[in-house]
Amino acid sequence: MVTTREARPARVSKPLEGALDYFKYAGMVLAGFIVVFPFLWMIVLSFKTDVEIFNHPLAFPAVWNPENYRIAFQKIDFLLFAKNTFIMAIGAVSMEVVFHFMSSFAITRLRFKNQRMQDFFRIFFVVGLLIPVFVLLYPIYLMSARMGILNTHFAVFLPYVGGAASFNSMLLIGAMRCFPCELEDAAVIDGCNLWQLMVRIEMPTLFPVLATLIIWNFLGVWNEYPIAVIMINKEGMRTLSLAASLFKSQYNTSYAGLTAGLVVLMVPQLVFYAFFQKYIVAGMMAGAIKG
Amino acid sequence: MVQLSTKRAFFLLIFPAAFLFIVYVIVPVGVAFQYSLTNYQGLGEKVYIGLRNYQVLLGNRYLHTAILNNLQIMLFNMLFVIPVAFTVAMMINREFRGTNFHKMVFFTPGVISGIIAGLIWAFILDPHIGVINSVLRAVGLGWFAPEWIGGKNLTPLSISLVGTWQGLGFNMLLILSGLNMIPNEIYEAAEVDGASRRQRMWLITIPNLKETFVTCLVLMITGSLKTFETVMMLTGGGPSHVSETMVSLMYNQTFISHKYGYGMAMAVVEFAIALTLSIIVLRVTNKRVDE
Numbered sequence: 001m002v003t004t005r006e007a008r009p010a011r012v013s014k015p016l017e018g019a020l021d022y023f024k025y026a027g028m029v030l031a032g033f034i035v036v037f038p039f040l041w042m043i044v045l046s047f048k049t050d051v052e053i054f055n056h057p058l059a060f061p062a063v064w065n066p067e068n069y070r071i072a073f074q075k076i077d078f079l080l081f082a083k084n085t086f087i088m089a090i091g092a093v094s095m096e097v098v099f100h101f102m103s104s105f106a107i108t109r110l111r112f113k114n115q116r117m118q119d120f121f122r123i124f125f126v127v128g129l130l131i132p133v134f135v136l137l138y139p140i141y142l143m144s145a146r147m148g149i150l151n152t153h154f155a156v157f158l159p160y161v162g163g164a165a166s167f168n169s170m171l172l173i174g175a176m177r178c179f180p181c182e183l184e185d186a187a188v189i190d191g192c193n194l195w196q197l198m199v200r201i202e203m204p205t206l207f208p209v210l211a212t213l214i215i216w217n218f219l220g221v222w223n224e225y226p227i228a229v230i231m232i233n234k235e236g237m238r239t240l241s242l243a244a245s246l247f248k249s250q251y252n253t254s255y256a257g258l259t260a261g262l263v264v265l266m267v268p269q270l271v272f273y274a275f276f277q278k279y280i281v282a283g284m285m286a287g288a289i290k291g
Numbered sequence: 292m293v294q295l296s297t298k299r300a301f302f303l304l305i306f307p308a309a310f311l312f313i314v315y316v317i318v319p320v321g322v323a324f325q326y327s328l329t330n331y332q333g334l335g336e337k338v339y340i341g342l343r344n345y346q347v348l349l350g351n352r353y354l355h356t357a358i359l360n361n362l363q364i365m366l367f368n369m370l371f372v373i374p375v376a377f378t379v380a381m382m383i384n385r386e387f388r389g390t391n392f393h394k395m396v397f398f399t400p401g402v403i404s405g406i407i408a409g410l411i412w413a414f415i416l417d418p419h420i421g422v423i424n425s426v427l428r429a430v431g432l433g434w435f436a437p438e439w440i441g442g443k444n445l446t447p448l449s450i451s452l453v454g455t456w457q458g459l460g461f462n463m464l465l466i467l468s469g470l471n472m473i474p475n476e477i478y479e480a481a482e483v484d485g486a487s488r489r490q491r492m493w494l495i496t497i498p499n500l501k502e503t504f505v506t507c508l509v510l511m512i513t514g515s516l517k518t519f520e521t522v523m524m525l526t527g528g529g530p531s532h533v534s535e536t537m538v539s540l541m542y543n544q545t546f547i548s549h550k551y552g553y554g555m556a557m558a559v560v561e562f563a564i565a566l567t568l569s570i571i572v573l574r575v576t577n578k579r580v581d582e
Contacts, residue, residue, distance in 0.1 A: 020488075021385065021387070024381075024382045024385060024387075025382075025387055027378075027382045028379070028382045028383055028387075028389075028390070028393050029393075031378075031379050031382070031397070032393050032396045032397065035396060035397055035399065035400060035456065035459065035460075036396060036399065038400075038411045038412065038414075038415055038456070039399070039411070041411075041414065041415070041422060042411055042414070045414060053420055054419075054420060057420045057421070057422070057425040058422070058425045058426065058429060095307075098307075099307040099308040099311070100308050102304040102305070102307065102308065103304060103305045103307075103308035103309065105304060106300070106301045106304035106305045107305070109292075110292075110295075110296040110300065110301055110304075111292055111293050111296045112296055112301075117301065118301075121305055121309065124309075124312075125308070125309075125312060128312065128316050130566060130569060131316060131320060131562070132516070132517055132538075132561075132562060132565055133517075134517070134519070134538045134541060134542070134558060134561070134562075135319070135320060135323050135558045135559070135561075135562045136315070136316060136319040136320070136323070137542075137545070137546075137558075138323065138326070138545050138546075138551060138554065138555060138558070139318070139319035139320075139322035139323050139326070140315060140319055142322065143314075143318075143319075143322075158311065158315065159315045161311050161315075162311035162312050162313075162314060162315025162316055163312075163315060163316055165308050165309075165311070165312040165316070166312075166316075169308075181292070184292050185292055188292050188294075188295060193295065194295050194300055194304075197295075219402065222404070223403070223404035223405070223406075224404075225404060225405065225406055225519075225520050226519065226520075226542075230546060241404050241406050241407075244404065244406045244407050244410060245406045245520075245523070245524070247410060248410070248524070255414070255420070258410070259414065262407060262410055262411065265407060266403060266407060269402060269403055270399065270402070270403075273399065273402040274395070277395055277398070280398075280402065281398065281464060
């Protein structure tokens with residue numbers, strides 16, 4: 001799936017012809033507006049005062065006053081939460097790239113007379129897709145508490161690495177199956193060992209898939225909530241998702257302040273998306289195959 | 292390659308991924324089941340009480356409500372997401388200028404976390420200051436303005452509105468790639484035979500997308516059962532537990548009320564429901580796809 005989307009030749013955009021085309025085009029623009037409206041509305045609200053939000057819910061702000069943003073930055077340590085999130089994301093994603101690449105390589109590329117072992121592990125990993133995270137929450141919490149690692153980055157990102165094995169195996173095994181045997185054999189004859197084969201031959205060739213895996217899992221950690229919320233109860237360790245979930249109690253009655261905080265959280269993520277959307281979409285499509 | 296494929300290499304390569312997967316996914320399922328047989332409440336030793344937790348669960352009114360809410364969310368998702376995503380995909384399928392931009396736009400809500408999506412929509416759905424009811428009041432339909440969230444009945448509908456918003460782009464992309472796989476010759480032949488636009492849609496496009504629709508459906512059903520972040524942000528399960536979903540109820544029992552044993556029994560039951568439903572859907576639809 002990842003490759004088919006990219007392999008498709010770029011089509012030239014056609015001019016609009018006839019009433020139906022104009023109708024479709026108008027529908028597309030209207031639907032697009034409805035989809036972005038909630039984002040735009042947050043921006044409008046974030047410049048209003050609380051009194052305006054309550055008394056004139058539909059009006060634009062009388063003065064476009066950035067006061068709410070000043071308060072948001074005062075109240076919430078966005079940089080600290082971003083730092084926590086990125087440490088966890090980088091920790092999780094770097095381990096995933098190495099570990100899941102290795103295991104998928106062992107499952108697809110090693111050659112044995114009897115493939116039973118490889119088939120077993122392939123199914124073993126992919127079965128995890130059927131296990132929802134909520135069953136695992138308390139047991140993972142309990143184990144982490146026993147190990148004494150609650151409120152650390154490890155407690156949050158190690159479960160991500162464990163759980164992501166299913167999706168990543170599916171993605172990588174699918175891609176590695178297509179890798180040409182001849183290339184491998186030639187490299188081995190030239191004296192490559194397994195490690196060199198993986199790092200110098202397969203990794204560069206599979207770069208597009210790895211990029212999808214990296215971006216996709218990075219975004220996954222960024223958005224993850226259930227595991228983060230049970231592992232972290234110290235303010236200094238909070239992630240961006242956790243920070244958002246606490247907005248309601250933090251701002252208790254200041255809706256205007258809350259919206260400003262939301263905009264501050266949303267904008268970096270939307271920029272990230274705009275940069276990497278090609279890979280994110282490819283990951284989504286690959287994820288769909290599991291259904 | 293064959294000489295490099297030793298058993299030792301295989302196990303070394305697979306070990307790190309398999310170890311974390313076992314520790315964080317496989318073992319926790321067992322632990323969850325073990326604790327579901329106890330009355331553990333966080334202090335003292337856990338006492339095994341057999342299946343008593345499950346007996347109590349059967350009569351739990353809140354769980355019944357939660358299951359019904361989940362079923363409603365699933366039903367509304369089916370009614371909204373696929374038709375809307377299909378309509379949008381049909382509008383966007385013709386490559387006009389700007390379609391790529393719109394694809395990106397439709398996908399944007401799927402990139403942010405469920406927490407942020409829930410908070411954003413609280414400002415659209417809020418009965419007093421929300422956009423929808425404010426517009427209704429402004430056009431003189433104030434008597435109609437319902438309690439979208441926080442009332443007795445409508446929260447599942449509202450949750451699936453947010454779900455539709457977040458899932459629209461993803462389902463649209465799936466349908467678009469399904470559309471791309473329908474060979475053009477079929478349409479050309481139909482046109483020669485004098486089929487109208489409408490006939491082409493109902494007799495060619497929709498039947499050929501059956502497999503895509505099934506994929507959307509399976510993902511939607513499994514996704515609906517995991518609803519958690521949105522309900523936490525919109526209502527927190529309240530008032531008095533009427534809007535709980537299975538996962539939010541389990542979370543509240545386990546981590547807020549500290550009834551760990553009872554909470555785990557709930558988790559096991561929910562896992563069983565989710566697993567059964569996914570397997571049924573896969574079985575039933577596989578048959579249909581094969582026909």
